[in-house]
Amino acid sequence: MMFTMAWRMLRRELQAGELRLLFVALLIAVAAVSAVGFLADRVGRALELEARQMLGADLVVVADQPLSDAFVEEAHRLGLRTARTMIFPSMVFADGRAQLVEIKAVSSEYPLRGQLRTAPGLDAADVAVDGGPAAKTAWGDERLFSSLDLKPSMPLGVGQLHLPVTALLTREPDRSLNLFSVAPRLLMHIDDVPASGLIQFGARVRYRLLLAGPDQALADWRGWVETRLDRGQRLEGIENARPEIRNALDKAQRFLGLATLLTVILSAIAVALAARRYMQRHLDACAVLRCLGTTQGRLLRLHALSFLIMALLAAVLGALLGFAAHFVLVSAMAGLVTADLPLPGAGPALEGALVAGVLLFGFAMPPLLQLARVPTLRVLRRELGPPAPLAVIGYVVGFLLLCGLIVRAAGDLRLGGLAVAGFSAALALFWLLAWLSVRLAGRLRGGAGFGWRQGLATLARHGTANTLKIVALGIGLMALLLLGVTRLELVDAWQKSVPVDAPNRFVINIQPEQRQAVADWLAARQIAAELAPMVRARLLRINDRAVSAADFPDDDRAQRLVEREFNLSWRAELPTGNEVVDGRWFSGKPGEASVEVGLAQTLGVTLGDRLVFSVAGMEKNVTVTSLRKLDWDSMRVNFFVLTPPGVLDDAPASYITSFHLPAEKRAAAGQMVEAFPNLTVIDIDAILAQIQSVVGQVVGAVQFVFLFTLAAGAVVLYAAFLSAIDERRFELAVMRALGARREQLRAALLVELAAIGGLAGLIAALGAAGVGQLLARQVFQIEPAFSLTSPLLAAAGCAVATTFAGWLGMRRLLGVPPLEALRQGA
Known part of the structure; x- marks a missing residue:
C-alpha cells in the first residue's frame, strides 16, 4: 500500500x-x-x-643487462619452458628512407602464452601463427608498413643486415595495450642480433627471460631466483602483469x-x-x-x-x-x-x-x-x-x-585528503570572489535606465542566492576553460620557448672508433654538432650509505633513478644552457662532480657528498662540488652528473650528439643510418608530435567528462532560478502594481541574468588563467603571456548563455497577473 x-x-x-x-x-x-x-x-x-x-608467459624476468645462463639452466632442471626477448630502439631504412623503430628480437620458443597474429600485407585478413619470424626474416607492424610504404618480402636495412619483411604483425600477446608508444614495432629473430651489429656499448636494451610451466615449479624457481636478482632486475608475474600499464x-x-x-x-x-x-x-x-x-x-x-x-x-x-x-x-x-x-x-x-x-x-x-x-x-x-x-x-x-x-x-588517503582540501579551498575562494563581485556590482547602478538599476539592485538584494549561482556555473566553466583554451595557450607558450634552431635530432650509440668519422660526416654536410662522451654507471652509495629503492618508499621517481643506470659525462668547461646555482665549477682537483639540482633534491644529495658509482665493474668515487640548473627546453645533450676530464677517461664510453636538421636536409638522417648502421637517430619532432597526439586524446576524454560538470552547473543554476521564482513572482507583482511596465521588468531580469553569467564567466576565466600560470611556471618551467582576451570572451559567452537559459525559466513570471501573484504571496 x-x-x-x-x-x-x-x-x-x-x-x-x-x-x-x-x-x-x-x-x-x-x-x-x-x-x-x-x-x-x-x-x-x-x-x-x-x-x-600480456606477459607472453607465466613469469618474466626483466633486466637492463644480459641475464645469467644459470637462470635458464635452473628453469630447465625444474621442467619449465623458457624463451628470450630483447627490446631496443634502432633505425631501419628502406629505399633511402629511415625510420626509428622499437626492435623486439625473440627466440624460437616465443611466445610461451598467447598467440601472434600476422597478415600478408596492409588491409589483408590476419591469422594466428605459431612462433615468431624465422631467422634472416622480420615482421613489421602496420605503422612501420605505412611509414616506409613496405611491400611483402621487401628488404629492410637493420644495422648491417638486410632482412625481408615477410609479414605484417597485427598482434603480439605481450603488447596488448599500446600506451605511449612512439615508434613502430619490428619483430626479428634473436639469433640475427649479433650479425646486425646493433648492440654496441651504450645501447639501451631490455632483456626479458620468459618462463611457463606448472605452478609448483614456477614457485620453486621464483624462490630460487629471488635471492639471486641484482639491481636492475625484477620479476613480473600475472599478479603484476605490465606494471607500467597498470600504473x-x-x-x-x-x-x-x-x-x-x-x-x-x-x-x-x-x-x-x-x-x-x-x-x-x-x-x-x-x-x-x-x-x-x-x-x-x-x-x-x-x-x-x-x-x-x-x-x-x-x-x-x-x-x-x-x-x-x-x-x-x-x-x-x-x-x-x-x-x-x-x-x-x-x-x-x-x-x-x-x-x-x-x-x-x-x-x-x-x-x-x-x-x-x-x-x-x-x-x-x-x-x-x-x-x-x-x-x-x-x-x-x-x-x-x-x-x-x-x-x-x-x-589514496593522502591524495584524497589533498583533493578534499583543494575542492574546499576552491569553493571557498570562488564563493568569496562571487560575493565580492555581487556586492560591487550592486553599487554600480549609476544614473542608467530603470532596467539597469533594478537588475543590479536585485542582484545585490538576493546576494546569497546569486552568489551560489555564480559559483556553480563558474566551477563547471573553469574546468572546461582550463583544459581547452588554457591548454592551447600553454602549448603555444612552450613552443615559443623553444629556439627556432633548437636541436631536433639526437644520435646515440656512436662508438669511440666512429667518433671522428661521424664528426667529419656531419661537418661535410655543414651540420653543427658536438659529440659528447657518455658512460653508463649505477649509483652504489651516497657517502657511506648504500643506496636502494627501499630508501625512497614514497617517491616513485627516486626509486626509478636508483634502480636504473645513470649517464655520466665529462667536461672541462660549463656547457651551454647550464648554470651553477650552488657551489663552484671544477677547480682542477681530482674526483670532482657536478650534479643537476633536481636530481640532487630527489635523492637528497648535497654539496660535499661523496658519490660512489659502479662503471663496468669498477668503482668511481666523486665528490659533489656544484649543483647545476639545466635548460631542458634547449634540446641539447644534457647529463645529470658531470666530471672533469681524467675521472672517467678509463671507463668504456660511447658518444651522443644532437643537432638541428633543417627541412631541406631531412634526407641526411637516412643517409647517416646507411653510412653508420649501428647508430640510432631519434627524430624529436616526430616523437613530440606523437606525444602531443597522446596528450590530446587524454585531454579530449577529460573534456568530455567535464561536459557532465558543465551540465551539472547548469542544473544548479536552473535550480537556483526556480528556488527564487516564488519570491520573484511576488516582487514583480508588487512592482507592477506600483506602476512598473512589463518592458522595464523584462530589462531588469535580463540585466540580472547577464550580470550573473558575466561574473561567472569572468571568475572562471581568471581562475583557469591563474591555475594555468601556476602549471606553466611550476610544472612546465615556462613564462606564458597573460591575455585579457580569454576572460573577456568567456565572460561575454557565459553572459549570453546564462541570460538565454535563465530567461526561458523566468519569463513566465511577467505573464502572471499582479493580483493573482499578490494573493499567492499573501
Missing part, C-alpha cells in the same frame, strides 16, 4: 515538474561516475583476463575520477536546492495531511520511499546513459587502448547507485525531515515550522559522505 502511494505521488510530481530537476541532477551524477567506471572496469578486466597473454591506467582513472567528482559536488548542490524548493512548495499539503491524521512517521516514510524509488530510477537510467557515454571515452582514447576490451561488469552501475544514494541521503533527506515536522497550525497561519534538529546533522553527514567519495576516487 505504502509503495503504491509513493509511486503514484512520484509519478504525479515528475509529470508536474516538481521533482524533475532533482531527478536530472541525480541522473547527471550517476552518468558521469558510471561512464568513467565502465571504461576503467573494461580495461581492468582486459588486464585480468589476459594477464598471462598509467591507475593514474588516468584517478584523474578522471576526481574530474567526475566536480560533477558530483555540483549535483549535490542542485539536489539540495531542488529538495528545499520541493519542501517549501509542499509544506501546505503536508500540513493538511497532518490535520487529517497522518502521523509524522508515516509522512516521512511516504516521501522517503518516493525519493528512494526516484533514486533507483536515476541509478538505472544514469547507468544506461553512462554505458553509452563510455563508448565516447573508449573512442577518444582509441590510440592508447588497442586491446579487445571485454564487456564491463555491474560494478560501475552499483557505484553510480551508491552516488545517487549518497546525494539523496545527505542532501535531500534534511528538507524531507522538515516536511514531516510541519506543524498542523500552518493550515491557518502558513508559518514554516522550526528547522528539524536532524536537518543540520543530515547535511554534515552528506558532506562527510561526499568527502568519502572523493577519497575513494583518489585511491
